[in-house]
Amino acid sequence: MTKEEIKSATKHSLYNKNEIENSKMCGCYYCKSTFPASMIRYDDYIGGEWTALCPLCNVDAVIGDASGVPINKKVLTEISNVMFESESLTANVQDEDDKNGLIDEQGTETIPGKWKRVGYLIDGFAKVWNDDNKCGIVDMDGKEVIPCIWKSVGSLIDGFAKVWNDDYKCGIVDKNGEVVVPCIWLDAERFSEGLATVQNDEEKWGFVDMNGEIVIPCTWKYTNYFNEGLAAVVNDDVMWGFIDKNGQTVIPCIWKGSRDFSEGLAPVMNDDRKWGFIDKNGENVIPCKWSDVEYFSEGLAIVIDENRKYGYINMEGKLVIPCKWDYADPFKNGQARVSDDDRNELTIDKSGNII
Numbered sequence: 539m540t541k542e543e544i545k546s547a548t549k550h551s552l553y554n555k556n557e558i559e560n561s562k563m564c565g566c567y568y569c570k571s572t573f574p575a576s577m578i579r580y581d582d583y584i585g586g587e588w589t590a591l592c593p594l595c596n597v598d599a600v601i602g603d604a605s606g607v608p609i610n611k612k613v614l615t616e617i618s619n620v621m622f623e624s625e626s627l628t629a630n631v632q633d634e635d636d637k638n639g640l641i642d643e644q645g646t647e648t649i650p651g652k653w654k655r656v657g658y659l660i661d662g663f664a665k666v667w668n669d670d671n672k673c674g675i676v677d678m679d680g681k682e683v684i685p686c687i688w689k690s691v692g693s694l695i696d697g698f699a700k701v702w703n704d705d706y707k708c709g710i711v712d713k714n715g716e717v718v719v720p721c722i723w724l725d726a727e728r729f730s731e732g733l734a735t736v737q738n739d740e741e742k743w744g745f746v747d748m749n750g751e752i753v754i755p756c757t758w759k760y761t762n763y764f765n766e767g768l769a770a771v772v773n774d775d776v777m778w779g780f781i782d783k784n785g786q787t788v789i790p791c792i793w794k795g796s797r798d799f800s801e802g803l804a805p806v807m808n809d810d811r812k813w814g815f816i817d818k819n820g821e822n823v824i825p826c827k828w829s830d831v832e833y834f835s836e837g838l839a840i841v842i843d844e845n846r847k848y849g850y851i852n853m854e855g856k857l858v859i860p861c862k863w864d865y866a867d868p869f870k871n872g873q874a875r876v877s878d879d880d881r882n883e884l885t886i887d888k889s890g891n892i893i
């Protein structure tokens with residue numbers, strides 16, 4: 539792509555709500571992921587609710603396929619290299635012989651200063667780069683938990699991290715730095731219920747087990763993680779269904795959008811872009827009539843009506859807390875945080891009373 543082409547492509551990441559609603563697949567040139575357009579939530583738009591945020595990295599760098607821009611890893615990487623790479627490389631590098639470490643709030647050096655670059659400290663771990671520009675992860679004592687031998691390393695999540703080798707092939711290592719999934723994939727994601735998603739060179743997704751062996755072949759355009767024994771998958775027509783851990787399709791790909799099962803029910807979006815819920819037999823037990831919904835938590839799920847107001851339904855689909863809140867969080871220990879029209883944060887109980 540020429541610089542001009544890249545510039546005009548990035549224009550599609552602004553004020554793009556209509557374009558995205560007319561797209562099947564989207565790509566983000568910040569995290570370089572491709573994903574179905576239905577992954578972008580009703581309230582994932584900023585800038586007067588017209589600019590989409592990436593559902594995977596929260597950056598406003600999303601382009602839909604209705605723009606005419608080819609949505610694939612190669613194109614997204616080209617755009618990213620022009621838009622972000624030069625910036626992020628210079629930001630952290632200091633003087634040539636200046637070695638970086640990390641200090642805590644008291645000024646004590648927590649990670650000894652021997653690295654060329656040190657990333658942010660997240661949950662007690664930081665990404666580091668050595669003089670050869672190889673990347674690894676150190677703990678608070680400066681101990682290399684993931685040795686500096688990788689081209690790039692993702693964050694440690696649930697004891698696993700994505701790594702890329704010199705050929706930019708992706709794999710997964712555990713928190714001891716041991717390779718669990720060898721670097722032979724275009725992309726890989728975290729483990730959930732013993733299986734991790736991997737993407738092959740044709741940009742199709744499948745699953746590997748804890749030995750890195752493929753157990754569900756890479757045939758899907760997109761997959762979510764396994765949850766309650768099922769994973770949401772997207773076929774070539776960008777329609778959503780569910781597979782079990784044997785790779786069998788247990789709920790056919792007939793939905794325009796879907797999210798993970800929780801408490802036995804999964805959100806689904808119909809052709810009119812309205813959300814409801816299905817059970818594990820695929821039956822549409824709560825009709826699709828909401829602008830958006832959240833997963834069930836403690837028997838209640840958030841629903842958003844056409845006026846962008848938040849309420850809660852029970853597992854029978856009955857609206858038990860009316861849609862009158864400006865924002866709402868899922869219930870936890872019998873309580874949920876909501877905010878009113880004036881953006882006051884309040885706590886409510888399961889009857890909708892303010893406590």
Ligand SMILES: [Zn+2]
Nearest residue numbers: 566569592595
């Ligand atoms: Zn992204």
